[in-house]
Amino acid sequence: MNAKNYSTIGLLSLLYLGLCQVTEGQVATKDTVTTARPLSFSDRNTDRPIAYGVQPAWKVTSAISSVSGNDLRKNLTTNLGNTLFGRLPGLTVGQSGGEPGNDSPSLRARGTNTYGTGRNVLVLVDGYESSYEQLVPDEIETVSLLKDASATAIYGLRGANGVLLITTKRGADSPLVVNFSTQQGFHTATRLPQFLGSYDYARLYNEGLKNDGKAPLYTDTDLDAYRTGSDPYFHPNVNWYDQVLRKTAPISTYNLNFKGGNSSVRYFVLLNAVMSNGLYKNTGDMVAESVNSQYSRVNFRSNVDINLTKRLSASLTLGGSVEDKSNPGGTTTGGIFNSLATLPPNAFPVYNANGTFGGTSALSNPLANLLQTGSYTSNGRTIQTNLRFTEQLDMLAPGLSVSAAVSFNNFFRSYSDKTKQYERYFATKGVAGDTLYTRFGQNTSLVGNEANSDQYRNIIFQGFLNYDRTIGRHSISALLMYNSDSYTNTTQGSNAIESLPFKHLGGGGRLTYTNSDKYIGEVSVGYMGSEAFPKGGRFGFFPAASVGWIASNEAFLKNNALVTYLKLRASYGLTGNDQIGSPNRYFYEQPYRYTAAYYLGTGNTQVNGLVEGVANPNVSWEKEKKLNVGVELTLAKRLDIGLDIFRQDRYDILAAPNSTVPQYIGTTLPQLNQGKVTNSGFEATVRYSSGPTTGTSASQLQYMVEASGWYAQNKIVYNSEAIRLYDYQYTTGQPIGQPFGLQALGLFRDQADIAASPRQIFAPVQPGDIKYKDQNGDGIIDQNDTRPIGNTSIPTLTLSLHSRLQYKGFDLEFLFQGVTGRTTYFGGTLFQAFQNNGQVGPIALNRWTPETAATATYPRLSASNNLNNFQFSDYWQRDGSFIKLRSLELGYTVASQLISRVKLSNARLFVNGTNLFSLDRMDGYADPEVIGGYPPLRTVSIGIRLQF
Template sequence: MGKYIIKYKAIRKHSLMALVIGACCCNTSTAQTPSDSINQVGFGTQPSWMTTGAVSSISGKQLEKSFTTNIANTLFGQLPGLTVQQNGGEPGWDTPSINIRGLGTFYGSNEPFIVIDGFQSTYAFLQQMAPQEIESITLLKDATATAIYGSKGANGVLLVTTKRGQEGKLKINFSIQAGFQQAARLPEFLGSYDYANLYNEALANDGLDPLYSAADIEAYRTGNDPLFHPDVDWYDAVLRKAAPIQNYNFSASGSSKTFRYYVLFNVINSKGLFRKAEEMSDYTKNSNYTRYNFRTNIDVNLSKRLTATVLLGGSVEDKANPGTNEDGGSIFDLMSSVAPNAFPVYVSPGMYGGSSIYENPLGNIMQKGYISSNGRSVQADLKLTEQLDFITKGLSITGAIGFNTYFKSYSNKTRSYARYSIDRDNAGEIVYTKFGDNTSLSGDESSSSQWRNYSLQATLNYNRTFGKHGVDALFMGSYNDYVLTGSDLSRKNIGMGGRFTYDYDKRYIAEFTFGYNGTENFPRGNRFGFFPAGSLGWVISNESFLKDNDIVNYLKIKGSYGMIGNDNIGGSRFMFDQYYNWGAYWFGTSNNQTDAAFEGTKANPLVTWEKEKKLNLGFEATLLNSIDLSFEYFNNHRYDILTVPYRTIPSFAGFSRPMMNLGKVDNQGLEAMARYTSNQKKEFTYYVEATAWLAKNKIKYNDEALQVNEYLYGTGHPINQPFMLEAIGFFKDEQDILDSPTQTFTDVQPGDIKYKDQNNDGIIDNNDYYPIGKTSMPELTLGLRAGFKFKGFDLSFLFQGAVNRSVYLSGKYFHAFQNDGKISSIALGRWTPETAETATYPRLSSNNNLNNYQYSSFWQRNGDFLKLRNIEIGYTIPKSLAHKIKLESARIFLNGTNLFSIDHMDGFTDPEVLTGYPATRAISMGVNVQL
């Protein structure tokens, strides 16, 4: 065994970034020595060589390389098995969706269970954290890893561990990072000249007279009459070219004989993309997001056997936005609606342009008021651990209490303002038509939101080695109470769980884990469930026939199987109780009304949690002291998913059908990682790491209503499979229309979209919707990370790719002239008799064309992309120079986040954020010093 330890210490010397425990590995880290690296697991830690569950982890240091206000947006492509989908770029409102190993349910929640420092928390709380306070983020993915969480583990578990004090003298770190953000892409809307020409063309297609004369069009072309022939780029009028973002971080760590400590204070500030309005108006505020994070983590030795851990962290966030909505989506919606020639920004100094239909986008951020909010979150944990070696060696007991709370208050200041349209009278004088009035600000301070969560835990641990036999055991009990202010009742969960791991000679490993949980959301007698799992592992490299070779330094195979639950099933609470609605009955021929209570949706006395059987097989290897490999295959079967029992209960039953646990979903996939790390003894060192993870799901049963056409069933397809009309081109001429099936949405003309008759009944209607394309969630995620160091210089980057996904272009961004709105450059490829063979867009119409704007494959696009998520280049000054200026170390760096995307969107929009507040890129510089 001594040879084993020496061998793996050698491997460790050749591992770059040893602090990153499995930064992009499908399970445990192979970038660190398997004999001494540690994995976070449920309610504890394990040596990597002993871990037989599917676990992947990343350090907080790695997350700092992406400069963003939301820590969840630093996880793109970082953790194998974690799919992150961006939903926007607005500071404080940029929450992405996260899922572990794809989707497992079509009705309940697919969000993973969040645990921070061992206690249940929420995704919202995680997003308030700063990367600088995080030691690691770990995913638990298979049955063995998640069974101890019982009915909360089926969607996977995301563990967050905050930094703790390290032994040694006081170390102080301070860093500053500052830069700017800008929209990665903005939609390409056409100017007034093209708008007028194309609108006249649309009117002609509809058999109507032109709206714009030749003189109007010439005025738009020359721009010599901006008052009556404006050409306004509202994005240019309302948005900044770039908005500043900065981050300041201070931390201190150290220890004495009896205690260790870590303290942090972090400030991040980001201005929104809206132009600075506060300097120009007394009725608004600039778009701004500021968050202050603090943390104090202390470990104290109260006696030789008793230790205490006190963890205290939290945040204060302030957000302000001009206008009347907490997020900026309504402003972007308005900017994408108002035609460039609808009205000028100002019709006269201080007088905003406008109409009876549309408000003025700039006027809205300058004059309509503002919404500000203040949020506060606190997490406090206390743990006491007593070593019970006097009973038996390796035995300890821990008691813990945790408390999380979050409160957010709002201040809503609103007013109306006057806007004007203009015309000329017979004498040629300007006539103003007023819409709205200027009023004073009115305030509303009544809105707020709050939740709190407290937990109790007790854990008995046993870890002992008897010669070649090793035993690692844990038994725990927990109670959790979550209260959302304003909801009906708190949500309580009580349970216990255990983990028993046995190894022989560090070669053969067997583990059994279980959870036993109960919740009040299910009927009496059916509130508790048992969730077991087991796994086996074989460290082949510790066998005598592999110990002395120089090629295979480490090799482990493993497998697990078990059943886990998901109690976040969706639907209303307490579905086992019968609810009654208040309404009225009508009696007699005179229709007399009588107030009465009547039965609502039928109760389901057997409602229960979703269950999932999980299978996981994998291996890990280190070759030639420099190549790390890992692979995982998983196969999950989820059942007891809530669904409306259309087939089980007929419609003539006479009552509203209850939700029943009848649905089934299969989900399978794989994860793989390959990493090469150069010889760390050389002056030039580098690493390259490639990762890929695939997850494909299929609905096996959904109790759907009977359909005449088999292709209309969702069963057999992925969750959220798009069903749409299949576009097969454009109608060429009137004869083509006569020879084709009748499209029932409206009268069609040459140049309109032609749809396929899926059931061959000669009619195109809702029965011709067909499963086409992929969902917006990628089936395959790719990651490529690389970096080098040379004479104080360092460079690292991360590419992330998403494959097998579809996106849909809808609404005013892509559908021309909706409600007399804009037209984008995508419509330049419109159908005309001259372009019939090359057209990429249907004929133009001045109305909301009910045929062309149907939900169809014509508007579906390939959503695959490859993005440069982050790149950073830095220089660490020589220690001799740092010491001369009283510093332990100093590093300066240049950072880029989300710099570019390679995709199929032709530069018009981002493949993840199609509309609304755009995705942003950030460029920044910074300095980090250690005292």
């Protein structure tokens, strides 16, 4: 029996156990099918997730934003990270492409805070670090982003980048509720690159040759054959995207969950399956040596809470997934897309006249690569478990409790790589008019490699002492905790196994005091150490404090009909980041990891050897001081306003001392904790709603409109960079990742313009070439003239518009996200015509010629690699701002009298769309988030949700 069969039996067993916990005779209760109303006046007493616990929302003085799992269901995607666009104020999600199973986004809280290696947020699932991207919205209660020091200091040297808390659903003291849902839809590419056909390619290539002073390659007869398509084998016109990709690819998802319990046992049990096909044609259906591009995953979860005695309770969390991925040709398909974007349309036909594959020695056939080079499949397994016991110690002190928890999390993925080669032929016409075929490559048998695998596993122990007591107008909540976690990343290849262990040890505490439900004070501390640092410097202390004032509970606002809620809060503290150099993170050890070549003897023989590096015995983690001031306001119980202003000062960032030690001393310098970055900005949310439904108003129009915006701008204060010739070349004072390049002044008008301009050394220039600005006034354009140009790829400002409307049984919900303050770059074969024997895109149609000199927006064409025109410069930069419709859903809830006969408590039909369109400055050439490679996906689906 294979692994899949074992997995299926395990999932069915979990569902059976969950059903066995249901008390006979329980009746399904109605649960709303629309998403919960966002946090507002009526939700102030609702518990909100915080570090290692929950607090009523009115008590929270930290900067925390949350979204419910029900809201995340509005985006149909295989990766949980890609449901978070625009959902959490302060969270920047970086799109990486749309390939199912290989679409992990980056997650950054309040922009970028360090130029070091570790920039992403710390992600915890139910309080423990674990793989999160395989989770599905149906098993998630909330996702919360902890942003300021009072929220993250307790995480010690791991909290500076922010913390993303994912809380899964649990049972309730209620009758059994069964939910079933399914969605059936299809993917399409948001945008695919557009290239010119063979006729335009050939005539523009001739023009480029002419501009280079060379004879044309294509005759008038060739051009006519390309234009008419009369000779498809010797004058092909191949759109390789059409040959390799299909227009749509199916996706489907199924979900079944059970929730309920009683005063003794509460449970939530889930089984979810998702299947998504890639955009490639089903090559596995065509030949036995290939496979179809597919991704499938089964998720299971069983969360159980048990009252063992009156004082002792236990909580068991068990979740996991089994995923399978297959691709023709390779583990990921970035190479295929690079080939599609490079191969000229007239290079060769897909198939020659005799049925063989077209190709040359240097250029392979993209379709044949999918059909004839083998396959790459993988199987991933994730398990997330934790067990927690809690004992109430009211006999010692009312409100006192102690708990202990252990968690084990494991992710393992194995790979099966089957490769082969194939024959391809280039056809030419012989003297007698016959066809001659030149063979390249050879047919081989499949060769398998089953040795590669990746594994992540951790084990975590935690202990807690909690105190929660209210005496009169005074309320005290206190927490002391101990944490020990160890985790290992293991990569196994054909010849070696690399295992990287990590260890953290420490604890923390939090004390919250409230007076008269008006005044709130909180102090939190973290104390944590890591084995990545030298003895005597492995542990750090991270304090934070916050205060809050609920002014609306004061007498002068107590019964105010306009200001129904007003809270002011502020926080300040110290946090840390220990992700400073993995995998070579033991900077305090003497390194010999560098290599050098020595040439010895009369034969000048090369001998490789090790080079001694310089250790840093005082290496430490990055530290950050965080200041946050916020206000929460509700007017007339309808209008909610939230505003946070923050400043974050990161210091002790690792940097080489290039400013004080010259490179000519001939040694590799150690990384020292001397870098500094400052980051500041704001987050604002405005929400207006129609209020709760009462009486007959439930049949009227109900609505909610929420607009959010968050801004973060960082600046490098110090990075010990080498001394520059000119001040404008320093990265100090610039944002992290600031592009440096040449400043373009347009195109040279004529030879006189060239003669009157500084000399550009990259290549001989002609009229129609790009003219650059001489920044230092030396009369020469070279790398000394590079300066800051444009913005980084990370937006400084993100905007979100979320709205929900409901009228009788109909509901409509949408989410727009917009970003600005970012720059994209028009590089590569899509924009650089004929470079590296590549294609030419429509952008080149508006090229410079003597006739179009006044209106041209593209430089003159060149059939060779033009070293002048394609220098990194602002000529090829574009405003990367965009507005995207991230989700749209239209649904109808069937009237209860129509479904009561089949014992349904709720039934809802809906149509759903994800990433439906984008408004941007890319002129239709590419998606503004992912310019090259596998494109982001647009998804349209229909679905049904049933509740019993």
